Amino acid sequence: MVKRLLRVVALVYLTVLLIVPLGLVFWRTFEHGIAPVWHSLTTPTALHAFQVTGIVAFWAVLLNTVFGVGAALLLVRHRFPGKRLFSALIDLPIAVSPVVVGLALILVYGKFSPLGGFLQDHGFQVIFALPGMVLATVFVSLPLVVREVAPVLTEIGIEQEQAAWTLGAGRFQAFRRITLPAVRWALGYGVVLTLARALGEFGAVAVVSGRLVGKTQTATLVVDESFQNFDQATAYAVSVALALVAIVILLVVNLMRPEVEA
Amino acid sequence: MTDKTGRHRAALWRITAVLVVLVAVAAGCGSSSSSDKAATGSTVTGKTLPAAQLALVAYSTPQEAYDKIMSAFNRTSEGKKTRFTKSFGASGDQSRAVENGLAADDVAFSLEPDMTRLVKKGIVAPEWNTDAYKGMITDSVVVLVVRKGNPKKIKTWADLTKPGVEVITANPFTSGGARWNVMAAYGQAVKGAGGSEQAGKDYLAALFKNVPVQDDSARKSLQTFTSGKGDVLIAYENEAIFAQQKGQAIDYVTPDSTILIENPAAVTANAKSPEQAKAFLDYLHGNEAQTIFAQAGYRPVVPDINSPYPFPKPAGLFTIADFGGWTDVSKKFFDPAGSVMADVEKGIDVSVG
Amino acid sequence: MADAVAVLERPDSAPEPPGRPFRARPVKASTALGLGVATLWLSLLVLIPLGAVIWRANENGTGAFWDAVTAPEAASAIQLTVVVALVVSLINVVFGTLIAWVLVRDDFHGKRFLDALIDLPFALPTIVAGLVLLALYGVNSPVGIELAYTRAGVIMALLFVTLPFVVRTVQPVLLELDRDAEEAAASLGAGKLTTFRRIVLPNLVPAIAAGTALSFARAMSEFGATVLISGNLPFKTQVASVHVYNQIQSDNTLGAAAVATVLLLISLVVLLGLDLIQRWAVRRG
Numbered sequence: 081m082v083k084r085l086l087r088v089v090a091l092v093y094l095t096v097l098l099i100v101p102l103g104l105v106f107w108r109t110f111e112h113g114i115a116p117v118w119h120s121l122t123t124p125t126a127l128h129a130f131q132v133t134g135i136v137a138f139w140a141v142l143l144n145t146v147f148g149v150g151a152a153l154l155l156v157r158h159r160f161p162g163k164r165l166f167s168a169l170i171d172l173p174i175a176v177s178p179v180v181v182g183l184a185l186i187l188v189y190g191k192f193s194p195l196g197g198f199l200q201d202h203g204f205q206v207i208f209a210l211p212g213m214v215l216a217t218v219f220v221s222l223p224l225v226v227r228e229v230a231p232v233l234t235e236i237g238i239e240q241e242q243a244a245w246t247l248g249a250g251r252f253q254a255f256r257r258i259t260l261p262a263v264r265w266a267l268g269y270g271v272v273l274t275l276a277r278a279l280g281e282f283g284a285v286a287v288v289s290g291r292l293v294g295k296t297q298t299a300t301l302v303v304d305e306s307f308q309n310f311d312q313a314t315a316y317a318v319s320v321a322l323a324l325v326a327i328v329i330l331l332v333v334n335l336m337r338p339e340v341e342a
Numbered sequence: 343m344t345d346k347t348g349r350h351r352a353a354l355w356r357i358t359a360v361l362v363v364l365v366a367v368a369a370g371c372g373s374s375s376s377s378d379k380a381a382t383g384s385t386v387t388g389k390t391l392p393a394a395q396l397a398l399v400a401y402s403t404p405q406e407a408y409d410k411i412m413s414a415f416n417r418t419s420e421g422k423k424t425r426f427t428k429s430f431g432a433s434g435d436q437s438r439a440v441e442n443g444l445a446a447d448d449v450a451f452s453l454e455p456d457m458t459r460l461v462k463k464g465i466v467a468p469e470w471n472t473d474a475y476k477g478m479i480t481d482s483v484v485v486l487v488v489r490k491g492n493p494k495k496i497k498t499w500a501d502l503t504k505p506g507v508e509v510i511t512a513n514p515f516t517s518g519g520a521r522w523n524v525m526a527a528y529g530q531a532v533k534g535a536g537g538s539e540q541a542g543k544d545y546l547a548a549l550f551k552n553v554p555v556q557d558d559s560a561r562k563s564l565q566t567f568t569s570g571k572g573d574v575l576i577a578y579e580n581e582a583i584f585a586q587q588k589g590q591a592i593d594y595v596t597p598d599s600t601i602l603i604e605n606p607a608a609v610t611a612n613a614k615s616p617e618q619a620k621a622f623l624d625y626l627h628g629n630e631a632q633t634i635f636a637q638a639g640y641r642p643v644v645p646d647i648n649s650p651y652p653f654p655k656p657a658g659l660f661t662i663a664d665f666g667g668w669t670d671v672s673k674k675f676f677d678p679a680g681s682v683m684a685d686v687e688k689g690i691d692v693s694v695g
Numbered sequence: 696m697a698d699a700v701a702v703l704e705r706p707d708s709a710p711e712p713p714g715r716p717f718r719a720r721p722v723k724a725s726t727a728l729g730l731g732v733a734t735l736w737l738s739l740l741v742l743i744p745l746g747a748v749i750w751r752a753n754e755n756g757t758g759a760f761w762d763a764v765t766a767p768e769a770a771s772a773i774q775l776t777v778v779v780a781l782v783v784s785l786i787n788v789v790f791g792t793l794i795a796w797v798l799v800r801d802d803f804h805g806k807r808f809l810d811a812l813i814d815l816p817f818a819l820p821t822i823v824a825g826l827v828l829l830a831l832y833g834v835n836s837p838v839g840i841e842l843a844y845t846r847a848g849v850i851m852a853l854l855f856v857t858l859p860f861v862v863r864t865v866q867p868v869l870l871e872l873d874r875d876a877e878e879a880a881a882s883l884g885a886g887k888l889t890t891f892r893r894i895v896l897p898n899l900v901p902a903i904a905a906g907t908a909l910s911f912a913r914a915m916s917e918f919g920a921t922v923l924i925s926g927n928l929p930f931k932t933q934v935a936s937v938h939v940y941n942q943i944q945s946d947n948t949l950g951a952a953a954v955a956t957v958l959l960l961i962s963l964v965v966l967l968g969l970d971l972i973q974r975w976a977v978r979r980g
Contacts, residue, residue, distance in 0.1 A: 082887055083801060090797040093790050094809065097854055100838075101827045102815060108830075138481075151733050160730060168966045169741050175912035175962035176745070177936030177944060178919070180955040184744035187751060189941060191443025200443075208444045218945040219740055231902040232867045234977055245661045251725060256388075273863055276817035283821070283918050290444045295964035300820040305430070307822060308402055308561050308589035326818030330811040434944050459946070513927060516937075516944040555844055555926040558937060558944075562923070570834040573841075678945050679766070688767060688930045 088159065105323070109316040120317040121145020125293065126302060129318070133299040136210065136285070137278035140217035144274045148225025153259070155226070156233040173222045181219055185212060185288055208290035213298070216284040221277040225270035232266040233259075268333040276326040393423040394615035396622060397442055397694040400607075401433035403561065403581065404480070407638040408450075411479035411631045415622060424618050432559050433518045440465060440610070447619035450479065450607035450626075453518040454668045457606045470608040479626045480580075482603040483596060483656060484526035487567060487575040487582045490591040493535050496574045499597055501529050503548040508573035511553055512563040514676055519560025521676060522603050523576040524683060528675075529660050530599035543682055550690045568592065578603055583651060598660030605640075631694030745959060752952035755940040763942075763953035771930045772938035773954065777961060779846065779934070780914035783853045787910045791861025792903055798862070799869040814859050820918025821856065828852050829924050846918030849934065857913050861906030868902040900976035908969040915962055 093168040109117060120126060154160070155167055176184070189206040199206055206212045240262070244254040260267070282300040289296040297305075297319050306315035389421060400408055408428070415421035429436065429444070437456035440446050441463050449466065451457055457477070460466040471477030488496050494507070502509050512520035528542040528547055535541030555571060557563040558582065567575035568590045582594040613619040625631055632642040636649035665671050675682045726941035735956060753760050763769060799812050828851060842848040872895065880890045918936040925932040935958055942951035 086793060087733050087797050087801050087803065090790075090794045094794065094812075094827075097851075098812060098815070098858060101824070101831055101855065102812065104830060105819070105823060105827050118972060138880060147733065147736055148400075150729050154726070154730055158726060158730075164967065164970060166734070166737065167970055168963055169737050171908050171912055171966045172745070172959065172962060173741055174909055175915045175959065177916040177939055177955070177958070179936065179940045180748060180916075180951070181744075183948070183955075184950065185749040185944065186442050188744045196443075207442065209441070215740065219744075222741070223909060227864055227905040228867060231864060231905055232871055234872050234901055235868055235898065245908045251723070263867075265870055269863050269867055273814060273859065276814045276859075279821050280818045287435070287439075290439055291431045293428045293430070295427065300822075303820050304822055305402070306407075307565070307826070309405070310565075310585065310590065315823070322820065323818050325922055326814055327811050330814055331807070334807050334810055390806070431715055438943070513929075515941040541909065554928070556928055558927060558940060569829070676945060678942060678947055678950065679762075684768075690928075 102323075105316060106314070106320060109320045112313075116313055117317045117320070120314040121321055125297070126299075126314065126318060128294050129297050129299045129302040130321070132210070132213075132295075132297060133279060133322075136213045136217055136298065137275060139214045140221060140278045141271060141274050143214070143218050144221055144225050145267070145271055147222075148270055148274075149229060149260075149263075151226045152229040152233055152263075156230050159237060165193070170226050171223045173219045176219075177289065178220070178281075181216055182287025185215055185219070185284075189215070204342045207288050209296065212288040213285050213296060216288050217278045217281050220281055220284055221274045224273040224277065225267065228270035228273070232263050236262050238303075265333075268336075271325070272330050272333055275329060276317050279322045279326060287311035390419050390422060391424060391618050391621055393425075394618040395425045395427060396447045396615060396618055397427045397429075397445050398448045398450070398622075399429045399436050399444060400448075401436055401447040401452045401456075401605075402430040402580035403452070403578075403584065404450070404605075404635070404640065405430045407634050407640070410634045411626065414630050414634065417623050418625075420621060421618075421625065424622070432561075434516070442682060445614070446610050446620055447613040447615055448607065448609055450605065451518075452605055453522065454604070454606050454662075455672055456518060456606060458668065459632045460608075460610070461542075465610055465612065466608050467611050472607065475627060475643050476604075477606045477608055478604040478643055479607045480577045480605045480635050481643055482580045482605070482641055483598050483659065484522055484576060484600045485565075485579045485582055485594045485605065487577050487585075487592050487594045488573070490593055492593055492595070494573050497595060499527065499545075499599070502527075502574060502576075503545065503552065507574065508554055508572040509549060509552045510555060510557075510563050510567045510575040512560045513558055515678055516558040517560050517563075519581075520556075520563070521671075522578065522601060524664060524675065525562075525665065525671065526601040527576070528682075529601055529665065530597065530658065533599055533658060533660065543686075546682065546686050547689055550686050553690070575695060578651075579641070580639035587639070595653055596656055598656050599660070600656050602659055604661070619631050698882035748952045749956045749959070752949060752956045755949060758947060760953045760956075763947075763950040764957050766950075768929050768933070769935075769938060769950070769954050772933050772935040773957060773961075775849075775933070775956070776915055778913050779849055779853060782855060783850055783914045784907050784911040786854060787857055787861045788903060788907055791858075791906055791910075792865055792899065792957060795862045795865035795869055797868055813862050816856050816858050821917070822923070824855055825852060825920040825923035828855060828920070833874040833924070842905070843924050844928070844932065846932060848924040848926075849921050849932060852924045853914045854918055856917055856920050857910040860913065862907035864902045864909070865899055868899055872898060897976060897979060901973045904969045904973040904976070908966050911965055911969075912962055915958055 151170060155163065173181075181250055186207055187193060189199065189212060191197055191200050191207065196206055204211070207213065240258050241254045247253070249257075262335070280300060282304065284306070285298055286301060289298065289301065291297060291301055299322055303315045303318050307314070398408065398412070399636060412426050412428070415424065429439075431439070433452035433456050436449075437451055438460050440449055441459055449457070449460065457466060457470065461468055461470065471597065486496055486499075486502070488494065496502070496507075501507065511523045514520040514524045528546055531545035532539060532542040555563075555566055557566055560577065564577055564581055564585055566572065568585060577594075579594065579596065582592065583591055607623060609616065609619040609623050627644060629644065629647065632644045632647045633649070636642050636647050636651070639651060640650070641653050662671060664666055673681070678684055752763075764773075794813070798806065798813075827850070829843055831838060832840050832848060832851065834841065842851055875892050877890050880894055885893075916936055917934070918940070921934050922937055925934060925937075927933050927937055935954060939951045939954050942948070942954065
């Protein structure tokens with residue numbers, strides 16, 4: 081009956097910490113029916129904010145996935161000088177508070193910094209424009225894919241690829257047909273986590289976005305603004321929309337995974 | 343392929359189908375951009391300014407007022423070709439953003455230090471406050487916000503230091519609004535004791551003993567109060583009015599002795615469209631804009647503006663100039679390395695469990 | 696032949712058996728290129744910006760840096776943050792592993808749905824998380840528990856936002872785990888706890904360490920969720936990230952950068968420690 085005990089403990093913990101707060105959010109959102117929620121979600125401000133969030137999240141997920149898989153392979157399967165520092169530098173960004181992320185990015189890529197000024201003079205604005213927001217989002221979600229994929233790579237070892245190489249497969253071929261499928265669930269989780277973080281990120285993006293209404297205002301910034309203006313309906317509606325996207329994507333990933341014997 | 347996998351794949355298709363439908367509906371519902379309103383109404387100068395895109399960077403509390411003012415400006419024949427990009431946020435954050443390169447033609451903040459920061463960096467001309475209004479576009483006063491009906495009968499500043507009274511105010515090191523609060527509290531104690539600075543410091547120490555929560559922004563402290571915490575909130579008058587307009591169950595008391603809050607606005611030195619930026623700033627001092635501000639709860643700086651709010655003039659109203667202006671006050675009261683408020687924060691002893 | 700197979704089976708990081716000369720794998724051009732690109736990306740994204748913060752913190756010399764960091768409010772905020780982050784991480788180690796176990800090895804109605812909810816603390820903007828926790832455990836608490844404006848409230852908020860970390864790093868490993876060893880142990884008479892402790896757990900340690908690192912790091916930096924429920928009282932419930940925000944708001948960028956640097960160093964130490972645990976576990980396995 082250990083199994084049952086574990087199940088109960090897990091369920092109680094999750095209920096207190098997760099289900100009840102989420103339930104409250106959903107209840108407060110749909111208290112007055114779906115129509116006001118739909119109305120809040122389809123204002124021009126909200127729609128544009130979703131668009132901005134979508135673009136920033138897309139690029140952040142893409143960049144992080146490519147980097148994540150590559151870095152995991154490097155960390156697990158190779159030796160190189162500075163490997164420990166490399167690994168720590170990947171985790172470190174999550175330890176940086178959002179205000180400092182903004183400060184750091186502005187110090188390097190802001191208009192009045194050497195690099196940032198150079199880029200801006202040549203037409204590429206980083207801070208207070210979408211590239212800066214993508215950078216900030218990538219920054220705060222950097223380790224998520226790496227830390228999902230690396231433990232699984234460690235677990236499965238390298239013998240299958242090595243067998244493939246001795247049989248004549250090219251490196252990329254072996255990567256595509258053996259490595260990737262082997263880590264696909266870990267990669268899936270990593271992508272979903274990154275997406276969820278990108279959707280929900282507020283602090284760092286707020287600092288580098290400039291909060292330009294209709295241009296660099298993300299969904300989370302709209303949530304903040306709505307709360308500030310006592311428009312709880314919009315704030316909750318947009319938050320729930322973000323949460324639902326995350327839930328749906330995760331359900332999709334989960335359902336695609338074949339059933340594992342209990 | 344087990345039966346369960348088959349069922350899951352079916353569920354997968356169903357979810358995807360629902361998603362596609364939702365996205366299609368949402369895209370279809372995307373509303374078109376607002377159409378241009380025909381230019382009507384009285385003109386200010388009569389001459390239409392050349393088309394321009396003005397960047398307004400302002401603090402967040404007058405956002406609705408500014409939206410209305412911008413529409414009104416577009417309805418004048420002078421401003422009918424002027425388009426706006428807007429940015430609203432906490433006053434300090436916005437000021438720092440402009441300092442770090444956020445493009446702005448017109449800037450408006452909650453207190454003067456946020457403007458002085460830009461003057462120091464050369465983004466705003468030093469003569470910004472040499473006009474008839476000293477660079478200010480709206481005023482307000484610090485008031486005491488209470489629950490509807492004032493159940494605890496809070497009438498004066500002295501009531502705030504009574505034992506058992508919970509006072510809500512934002513943290514003065516993060517919130518410009520809280521700085522006005524602190525100076526109001528300090529100032530009324532000093533004036534009440536015939537000019538004794540020590541009386542002011544003692545009052546602040548006693549006051550902050552009764553503060554259980556120090557939110558990082560004035561708006562957050564307002565929401566802390568409206569969500570049920572505390573007996574009295576120290577806030578701007580226009581914040582209290584805003585909350586009432588949004589249906590929050592509060593009242594406010596205007597103390598006899600309190601500080602005049604002055605909100606600055608200016609044109610930036612590197613504005614892309616200086617002529618239109620100046621025209622908009624002048625418009626902000628015009629009757630139409632000042633009326634909109636008054637309806638939002640701000641005290642106009644221009645005389646004879648109709649307003650639904652009484653805006654009573656407190657008998658003992660004082661200004662920041664009485665304490666040497668913001669530059670001196672910031673150093674003396676709000677320097678984290680050593681100042682009156684730094685000492686007060688160290689001395690408070692509120693239990694947190 | 697068996698030796699060759701044995702060599703094939705070990706990833707690079709495993710130690711060689713005693714007495715065997717080490718045949719280093721040649722560094723392929725593609726690996727070097729990949730490493731170069733990854734390092735460049737890390738530099739542009741992490742190393743240079745964080746370096747700029749550290750540089751800014753030391754602009755006026757180490758004296759000013761030290762003053763900023765040892766100021767009473769700063770020291771108090773740093774201490775509170777580190778302690779709370781450690782507590783939260785330890786709780787996550789236990790409960791994260793437990794939840795991952797239940798989600799992978801157990802089956803009950805609604806399990807998949809529950810699994811999908813685990814990531815929500817990420818997708819919810821932190822302000823919403825803070826607000827909801829405040830609504831539940833604040834002044835007008837519907838469940839009668841009042842945690843707001845206390846350190847317990849801060850811990851609660853951090854547990855919420857760090858929930859997914861350990862769970863999600865352990866889950867994929869559990870899914871990949873070969874059950875043969877466990878079944879063998881069971882057939883030899885080992886109890887469930889023994890099997891878990893001696894066969895499963897060692898395989899999970901790298902994943903747990905990875906998740907804990909993330910959880911600790913996130914707890915150190917969290918702002919939005921804690922700033923609402925903590926009440927923000929200096930010296931009492933003000934966390935370091937809020938203190939840094941204070942400094943920036945007061946135009947004391949140097950002080951902000953200094954505290955941020957200290958937080959970075961502490962996080963670096965903890966992360967390196969957890970990395971060591973990971974490598975030790977891999978070596979043993």
